Amino acid sequence: MTAQERVERAASALKVFPLPSAVLFPHTVIPLHIFEPRYRALVRDALAGDRVMALGQLEPGWEGRYEGRPPMQPMMCAGIIIWDEQVEEGRYNILLQGVSRVRLVSELSNDKLYREVSAEMLPDLPYQGPEEEQLRQAVFELAGRVPPSFAENLLPVAARATGGMLADVVASAIVPEPDRRQELLGELDIKRRLEGVLEDVGELIARLQPVRPSGPMN
Structure with a gap:
């Protein structure tokens, strides 16, 4: 299964890590240190499954509501964890490789610590110019x-x-x-x-x- 296919399969319940300080692009890799309990749970579940997760941005004005579930910007980048290391206190160091732009369609209601969304895949079409x-x-x-x-x-x-x-x-x-x-x-x-x-x-x-x-x- 290709990376694109793995992300497509995960798009109906895509795990999202909202990180205001970082934006991931397709075809690139970003290092992340995961320390909050809710995102440690996200990474743990991703590693136990398809290794797919998305990096997203929060809408302006999120600062006072970060501990909750402030609105997320609709455009995200979904990727695959290509390397992981568990360190002290259950934290993780990971490398996340961007695969495709995705657009948030709706946020799912669940009893998990972290957030999941239904997302629309937005792969690039061929272009020459x-x-x-x-x-x-x-x-x-x-x-x-x-x-x-x-x-x-x-x-x-x-x-x-x-x-x-x-x-x-x-x-x-x-x-x-x-x-x-x-x-x-x-x-x-x-x-x-x-x-x-x-x-x-x-x-x-x-x-x-x-x-x-x-x-x-x-």
Whole structure:
């Protein structure tokens, strides 16, 4: 069974971890430290089953109601736990790999500590357009202005990725602000998503000076 099929099968009762500080994109991996009892239960149940869970954002104004069940933003990213480690006091370290955008349809009523939703799968359709090459060229230019270790991780992925995946992997690497990441996660039009990420890369290039090679110059 493919990762997409596993998420599709779980979509009718999808486990959700609302985390205001983090937004996951499809085709990318995020490390998470799970320490709250309700989300330890979520991870424990996921590991005992299909290993599928979603990362979501809460609607603005959640701060005073975090211990309850404040409204969640409808656009989420569902993924698969690809690595896990249980540490002291029943906590977990996990790596969650994004698989697909999903849209919250309804929240399920249950007696579990954590939240589950019925969700609609929103996989990207194939796309080809000039925005792909424009974004790749911008990433290549950015690579000359960032530390080599960062460029070495981003360049091979950007060279292979196409369409919506290209926008997602670049956005995951260069956009730190959760609100902007959520905005890009919610952009289902691939052309507009590529154009949006291209603008973000351009703004980052404008703020950075080229990295000068060390050592004597000829």
